Amino acid sequence: xxxxxxxxxxxxxxxxxxxxxxxxxxxxxxxxxxxxxxxxxxxxxxxxxxxxxxxxxxxxxxxxxxxxxxxxxxxxxxxxxxxxxxxxxxxxxxxxxxxxxxxxxxxxxxxxxxxxxxxxxxxxxxxxxxxxxxxxxxxxxxxxxxxxxxxxxxxxxxxxxxxxxxxxxxxxxxxxxxxxxxxxxxxxxxxxxxxxxxxxxxxxxxxxxxxxxxxxxxxxxxxxxxxxxxxxxxxxxxxxxxxxxxxxxxxxxxxxxxxxxxxxxxxxxxxxxxxxxxxxxxxxxxxxxxxxxxxxxxxxxxxxxxxxxxxxxxxxxxxxxxxxxxxxxxxxxxxxxxxxxxxxxxxxxxxxxxxxxxxxxxxxxxxxxxxxxxxxxxxxxxxxxxxxxxxxxxxxxxxxxxxxxxxxxxxxxxxxxxxxxxxxxxxxxxxxxxxxxxxxxxxxxxxxxxxxxxxxxxxxxxxxxxxxxxxxxxxxxxxxxx
Amino acid sequence: xxxxxxxxxxxxxxxxxxxxxxxxxxxxxxxxxxxxxxxxxxxxxxxxxxxxxxxxxxxxxxxxxxxxxxxxxxxxxxxxxxxxxxxxxxxxxxxxxxxxxxxxxxxxxxxxxxxxxxxxxxxxxxxxxxxxxxxxxxxxxxxxxxxxxxxxxxxxxxxxxxxxxxxxxxxxxxxxxxxxxxxxxxxxxxxxxxxxxxxxxxxxxxxxxxxxxxxxxxxxxxxxxxxxxxxxxxxxxxxxxxxxxxxxxxxxxxxxxxxxxxxxxxxxxxxxxxxxxxxxxxxxxxxxxxxxxxxxxxxxxxxxxxxxxxxxxxxxxxxxxxxxxxxxxxxxxxxxxxxxxxxxxx
Numbered sequence: 001x002x003x004x005x006x007x008x009x010x011x012x013x014x015x016x017x018x019x020x021x022x023x024x025x026x027x028x029x030x031x032x033x034x035x036x037x038x039x040x041x042x043x044x045x046x047x048x049x050x051x052x053x054x055x056x057x058x059x060x061x062x063x064x065x066x067x068x069x070x071x072x073x074x075x076x077x078x079x080x081x082x083x084x085x086x087x088x089x090x091x092x093x094x095x096x097x098x099x100x101x102x103x104x105x106x107x108x109x110x111x112x113x114x115x116x117x118x119x120x121x122x123x124x125x126x127x128x129x130x131x132x133x134x135x136x137x138x139x140x141x142x143x144x145x146x147x148x149x150x151x152x153x154x155x156x157x158x159x160x161x162x163x164x165x166x167x168x169x170x171x172x173x174x175x176x177x178x179x180x181x182x183x184x185x186x187x188x189x190x191x192x193x194x195x196x197x198x199x200x201x202x203x204x205x206x207x208x209x210x211x212x213x214x215x216x217x218x219x220x221x222x223x224x225x226x227x228x229x230x231x232x233x234x235x236x237x238x239x240x241x242x243x244x245x246x247x248x249x250x251x252x253x254x255x256x257x258x259x260x261x262x263x264x265x266x267x268x269x270x271x272x273x274x275x276x277x278x279x280x281x282x283x284x285x286x287x288x289x290x291x292x293x294x295x296x297x298x299x300x301x302x303x304x305x306x307x308x309x310x311x312x313x314x315x316x317x318x319x320x321x322x323x324x325x326x327x328x329x330x331x332x333x334x335x336x337x338x339x340x341x342x343x344x345x346x347x348x349x350x351x352x353x354x355x356x357x358x359x360x361x362x363x364x365x366x367x368x369x370x371x372x373x374x375x376x377x378x379x380x381x382x383x384x385x386x387x388x389x390x391x392x393x394x395x396x397x398x399x400x401x402x403x404x405x406x407x408x409x410x411x412x413x414x415x416x417x418x419x420x421x422x423x424x425x426x427x428x429x430x431x432x433x434x435x436x437x438x439x440x441x442x443x444x445x446x447x448x449x450x451x452x453x454x455x456x457x458x459x460x461x462x463x464x465x466x467x468x469x470x471x472x473x474x475x476x477x478x479x480x481x482x
Numbered sequence: 483x484x485x486x487x488x489x490x491x492x493x494x495x496x497x498x499x500x501x502x503x504x505x506x507x508x509x510x511x512x513x514x515x516x517x518x519x520x521x522x523x524x525x526x527x528x529x530x531x532x533x534x535x536x537x538x539x540x541x542x543x544x545x546x547x548x549x550x551x552x553x554x555x556x557x558x559x560x561x562x563x564x565x566x567x568x569x570x571x572x573x574x575x576x577x578x579x580x581x582x583x584x585x586x587x588x589x590x591x592x593x594x595x596x597x598x599x600x601x602x603x604x605x606x607x608x609x610x611x612x613x614x615x616x617x618x619x620x621x622x623x624x625x626x627x628x629x630x631x632x633x634x635x636x637x638x639x640x641x642x643x644x645x646x647x648x649x650x651x652x653x654x655x656x657x658x659x660x661x662x663x664x665x666x667x668x669x670x671x672x673x674x675x676x677x678x679x680x681x682x683x684x685x686x687x688x689x690x691x692x693x694x695x696x697x698x699x700x701x702x703x704x705x706x707x708x709x710x711x712x713x714x715x716x717x718x719x720x721x722x723x724x725x726x727x728x729x730x731x732x733x734x735x736x737x738x739x740x741x742x743x744x745x746x747x748x749x750x751x752x753x754x755x756x757x758x759x760x761x762x763x764x765x766x767x768x769x770x771x772x773x774x775x776x777x778x779x780x781x782x783x784x785x786x787x788x789x790x791x792x793x794x795x796x797x798x799x800x801x802x803x804x805x806x807x808x809x810x811x812x813x814x815x816x817x818x819x820x821x822x823x824x825x826x827x828x
Binding site for chain 1: 485486488492496789810
């Protein structure tokens with residue numbers, strides 16, 4: 001008698017738990033898709049309202065008189081083969097005043113020697129104060145032929161460490177954090193500083209678009225022909241980057257709650273970087289961490305500061321072409337997001353930190369913290385609940401629509417925005433190829449991503465020890481977070 | 483029951499969104515194909531028309547009469563108007579004869595009123611060669627166009643035809659279309675300045691600072707004693723920061739030695755924009771009397787003022803350089819001073 005009762009009770013509790021979890025997964029899906037829809041609308045509005053220069057020449061004509069000096073910071077680790085071409089392309093950027101600060105982060109190959117030979121470098125003295133924490137600078141090199149170039153040599157310490165050294169040495173009020181293998185388009189800088197020109201007192205940082213270079217032709221550090229890759233993995237990533245930048249980043253910029261500026265191309269006020277103590281060392285997600293740190297600092301010192309995203313300036317980057325490389329990247333990004341989220345969790349939901357503390361942080365919670373486990377759980381749990389009859393067909397179909405169909409609309413919508421407003425892909429057939437990729441990515445690729453993010457979660461929980469190792473992998477092969 | 487309706491709504495909304503997005507992209511794909519096809523056909527036809535024009539220039543007897551179709555007329559206008567910008571004399575007359583033979587000006591003037599804005603601007607921009615009073619009237623009418631681009635193109639075309647434009651009449655039109663911040667308007671003011679000197683003086687008293695700034699900029703291109711006197715007064719007393727900054731900038735550009743005292747005083751202006759312009763102007767006129775004020779401004783609270791003051795010192799000769807080198811010992815300023823000195827060296 002008692003056993004039957006217990007059995008019934010356990011069964012009922014099991015049903016209640018199953019239904020609760022099912023609803024939790026469902027509500028999370030609804031919230032995520034509602035957020036994406038909101039982002040799509042905000043991005044569209046922002047694109048319609050922007051006052052971008054139409055051509056590189058008009059950008060130069062409009063902004064060149066008012067530009068603010070910039071120091072480009074390019075950390076380099078083991079990039080002997082490409083560093084000279086990369087730096088040459090940086091030196092050829094269209095901008096009235098800028099300097100290129102290459103930080104040789106203890107490369108084990110001939111990176112420094114290639115730079116010395118390629119640019120006729122010689123040791124020079126450079127007056128600077130050590131405001132930030134980083135490994136000691138061993139030597140500074142300059143060139144009479146290339147007065148805009150300065151090369152710092154220091155022991156290996158990771159990207160954050162190298163950038164801190166670069167910020168210390170930089171001589172301009174703006175610093176542009178990038179990777180040594182970032183391919184900036186020649187008019188990227190005048191376009192990217194537009195927010196600073198319009199409102200120098202209030203803007204503290206701004207980011208530009210990152211696009212996947214796979215399939216395009218690159219010559220001497222310049223993208224000479226925009227093309228399409230032949231592998232699905234690269235195509236999926238092109239769609240992802242378009243969605244992340246043209247919709248996600250633009251929408252958050254529009255709302256005033258930017259939580260990330262890509263480490264491959266972000267411009268910051270140097271003074272603000274000094275105030276927050278620069279990049280946090282031994283971190284995987286230094287690009288996200290610095291943004292949250294700046295938001296926090298501004299709120300705690302009672303100051304107003306804005307972070308903006310400008311879609312026109314483009315930095316091209318090579319995306320991983322193998323599943324193994326991509327998996328490592330996504331696990332690292334997930335660890336970086338979690339690390340930042342928990343490090344600064346004190347600001348979550350607190351009104352005094354403004355939109356970044358409320359809307360922005362809750363977005364990170366939904367998409368990066370609870371999102372992956374709930375999504376993974378959904379893939380296993382929801383079909384099971386439907387098969388055993390706990391969920392009805394309507395509920396299950398709605399879940400499937402949220403999981404597989406809604407995303408198609410958002411991804412294809414981002415491609416439509418790209419075509420209406422940016423039109424960077426020269427051939428119409430590329431639209432169809434990307435549309436196909438945007439549909440296909442929902443069936444397999446997205447689930448793989450969830451799996452990698454769960455693995456990233458697990459690595460974070462286990463206190464994975466390759467924080468520093470990951471930072472030392474080398475910037476030349478480390479893809480950028482969209 | 484309500485739950486079932488909600489689930490069905492979510493399902494339908496998801497499918498509708500996905501289908502709508504796909505349909506939009508397919509339409510955009512078709513649009514792109516059509517645009518590319520039209521562009522290609524236009525480029526080909528343009529080449530043919532270029533051949534025809536070159537043939538007619540080499541052998542005027544080969545010029546045949548006959549109106550072209552609407553698209554060809556616009557293409558021919560584009561081809562010939564580009565050529566007209568670089569030639570004069572007999573060849574100019576020949577090109578105008580070709581246009582007169584093939585182009586229906588009445589139709590173009592109609593297009594100038596009714597085409598889409600981008601086309602209206604192009605047509606206005608390309609009518610600069612016409613001696614026809616009717617065309618001039620049409621261009622004057624285009625000054626009232628709702629599109630800023632068309633207004634600018636019409637104004638520039640009228641100027642190129644040698645027609646006068648009253649700035650007093652034009653400025654309210656530009657103002658109502660929020661065009662005063664456009665750099666092309668600044669260029670237009672400069673071009674109109676010689677015929678509109680009295681209007682520019684009138685604009686110095688305009689309540690809109692943007693108009694005053696444009697007038698100051700235009701006056702500084704052909705500085706006269708009365709103009710410089712007014713600029714000095716504006717630099718000292720005008721309430722708008724932009725106007726004071728523009729006046730100081732113009733005095734520096736005009737190398738007005740009599741303004742040295744005004745510029746030095748402006749180095750202490752409460753607005754950093756004015757202080758920065760004053761530092762630049764002091765460097766431009768090489769005013770050694772501003773040395774001590776410039777040294778103070780190297781420690782200004784605003785970065786731009788610090789930079790401009792240091793650059794101005796570097797232009798004041800040995801005394802300025804010595805002052806800069808003395809400041810290099812200051813750990814707050816050494817980066818800035820190093821930069822300015824190295825920039826000077828470069």
